[in-house]
Ligand SMILES: Cc1ncc(COP(=O)(O)O)c(C=O)c1O
């Protein structure tokens with residue numbers, strides 16, 4: 001089922017036609033479906049009854065209204081900065097339901113997290129552990145900690161988004177994990193509550209998750225043998241979605257496979273940190289065709305969205321399906337869909353076959369995850385608005401930036417002539 005469907009030859013977002021949204025909010029524009037976010041979330045929630053828990057990975061899409069929708073559904077949150085903690089709290093999420101991941105937590109961020117008594121820190125190094133312990137003692141409080149262990153498992157995904165190999169910067173090497181836990185048990189200001197890992201993003205097979213889980217369960221057993229009992233095991237995020245022809249496992253099958261493996265450890269709760277699986281297919285980027293252009297060897301469809309708006313195609317050669325939002329009788333062409341940014345790598349799609357004319361509206365699909373959050377002002381392009389559709393209502397949940405927004409904080413220096 002999709003909330004972005006063609007009816008009478010026109011693409012709709014839930015009950016509203018995409019051309020109507022473009023007329024109201026302009027292009028380029030991100031459009032999200034509340035129903036799709038909720039449905040994707042419930043798929044996780046339904047298979048993770050308490051004490052198991054899903055924590056939405058805020059980095060995938062951190063718009064306040066998106067977080068609000070999830071907070072209202074009782075979500076937990078996985079954050080990677082003090083800024084993301086602040087967003088979750090502002091959107092109505094509960095501090096106790098926050099897990100704080102990330103390799104470079106600053107003193108300021110740790111203090112802020114402790115002031116709000118967040119659920120737990122996912123600690124990524126011995127040095128970070130010492131820092132958290134010292135700050136907790138100074139604040140006369142206790143930090144609940146889990147250790148992110150690097151299980152050295154090949155996630156079989158794009159190298160830029162694989163995180164669970166020894167060569168990656170993330171987590172504590174598996175062979176050092178026992179010593180780190182032992183040391184943590186001797187430090188003041190800490191309560192050890194769990195262990196975690198995250199092996200990569202956009203995984204389309206269950207097996208790497210199971211391989212990682214087996215290694216983590218072996219660690220849990222080794223810890224129990226020395227008297228350290230964990231309450232939960234956080235297996236991170238990473239479940240992939242269909243952008244083109246990928247066939248990731250269904251959410252229920254993936255979770256059941258993990259829980260079946262954990263049946264031997266009934267006291268252990270499973271935590272997951274899905275990001276992409278919640279929001280990717282719940283969003284599109286709407287863009288208008290400015291010009292058609294052809295060289296002797298190639299067609300170009302020049303649109304008003306660029307790599308500054310959606311970086312994934314340029315950065316990872318990621319595929320996003322692109323469709324004309326209205327059925328068109330224009331001649332079919334095969335060419336690259338490119339943006340206005342002065343970079344050869346500024347494309348949204350390559351060698352796409354479309355019926356398209358100047359002025360048409362296109363939808364770049366599956367753009368709800370790692371879309372707006374990775375946008376920038378490169379080429380002094382104001383970032384696009386974000387819109388949430390809910391049935392037949394559409395809410396502007398982030399206004400299009402103005403030029404004043406783009407250069408806020410910049411100042412001129414005294415003119416040469418005034419010196
Ligand atoms: C620690 C951690 N948790 C969760 C996620 C979310 O991953 P995904 O969006 O692939 O579910 C990430 C990003 O890869 C991450 O680094």
Ligand SMILES: N[C@@H](CCCC[NH3+])C(=O)O
Pocket residue numbers: 059161201202312316369370
């Ligand atoms: N930004 C990446 C995912 C990174 C996940 C962060 N650990 C993407 O668009 O696919």
